[in-house]
Amino acid sequence: MVMKSEIQVFREYIRGRRLRRTPEREQILQEIFEIHGHFDVDELHLRLRDKASKVSKASIYRALPLFIDCGLVREVDFSDGHWHYEHIYGHAHHSHLRCLGCGEVLEFVEPGLGLLEVHLAREYGYRIKGHQLQVHGLCATCQEAE
Template identity: 75%
Template sequence: MKSELQVFQDYIRGRELRRTPERERILQEVFEIHGHFDVDGLYLQLRQKGVKVSKASIYRALPLFIDCGLVREVDFSEGHWHYEHIYGHSHHNHLRCLGCGDIREFENPALDHLEEQLAREYGYHIKGHHLQVEGYCPGCRQAGAFPAESNFLAKDSNDQ
């Protein structure tokens, strides 16, 4: 398997874009992060390591990383995008606590089977999916840190 840097360099070369040390350093930092990150966090991490880089450079580099399949955008409904590196990692989905903001990654083979079924049923060539399940974690539920639901469809399964 190619390294993420090799993948990016091939991508840059194939599109006749300029190869810059700044982009490659940003990419290196992205792959040193184990988890989700946003532009501000990435910028601070680079600055703390003495790397002189602008936020604008990060904003310009991320779409390139996404387009070549190294990184994906994730929307955690916080008003800005988060990112995660995906190259060399298995596909996963997210479980997000609406109380404390905790994010859990999970894999479920049933979702992969559903994807295959949908492709057959509707004649689609499926490229992937993004699933984020939202609710309240056990800690927030135990602490009562969630609003009372007025919608009968949102009833807790324990109430049935």
């Protein structure tokens, strides 16, 4: 079975909620899925600018919660004062290892967390929606530079 494209997922979401399909939203979504890795609003806005798209930042801010709500995008916390995002559709859920010195971000998969979610659900009666794990430290280079 072939996976639905992210645009398809989004259109179904839109239709199911009496929202409207607009070129702006689809441009934003498409751009997000062309970005390899993480991004923030500014970056995304600039990339769209470069492609002659006139989408405003406000529209980006307004579209992101929709993408998040339909499971295409995820907020990522790098503890640097503003939000970062990444597309997650079709990706294994992963965590981030970030260097406090240079800001490098590595991704890794920790399979044990799925089981943890099951345990938590059982123990506390929660319906788990997801999790975020960030590990931070110093990369080899930044250790030397100390």
